[in-house]
Amino acid sequence: MRIRIVDAFTDRPFAGNPAGVLLLDAFPEDDRLQDIAQEVNHAETAFAHPLPEGGDADWALRWFTPVAEVAMCGHATLATAHVLHTTGAHRGPVRFATRSGVLVATPGEDGWITLDFPTAPLTRVDIPDGIAEALGAAPLGTFDTGPNVGDLLVELPDEKTVLGLTPDHKALARHSTRGVIATARAEKPSGDHDFVSRCFFPNVGIDEDPVTGSAHTALAPFWSERLGRTDLTGLQASPRSGLVRTRLTGDRTLLTGRAVTTIDGELLV
16 A cells, blocks of 8 residues: 655645645545554545546545544645646546545646635634633634634734744643634735744644644635735744645635655555
């Protein structure tokens, strides 16, 4: 069983968000998929197999953290599309059948890939009791991101506050289905990014996710409204870090990034 490790939302190895990618003939039992994801022990492992021609999608795609299957994952989708295109397993746009519907990945020039994802619906909610203590910073506002993303989006005063967070992950787990997105406007609007974020997902076994494509389906509408532009670039400022280009197109959000394969080997099971 061939497995690749791909760093997504980066153009260099050992940055961005690593994902395991396995191209299969069919999905084995769920327990086996979870065992493999636990063994890989990255934020996500993606499993894909080809579908019959003539349908609504080209490949079936599922994503697993080390402890659970998730409904949506951007970086592992980007990683899977990268593997399909660099190996010649698929050419041109690829349509993935997923738990979040059909998601399309379109290759561009110089290795760029654009993902077409549903835009997360944002609903302002009262600032939860204890969230400031759990994050270590007082929010300006908090927003529910809907069932597909399942996070609490927390706006903080500035980029420096986001970069300096040292949250209590156990306490954060009480505040959302998946986790918490902390975000603020970029300190230098004319720099290489328009907003900054960090993502903490203790409920699915990931204390801090390096770069989260799905979170940007909520960050894109949030910051597009405030900055008055539909095309933005987000910096996810984890220790590995990565940039995500976003374009808001109504109920769809386009996420663009690059990826690098760092490991190509055999899973001996």
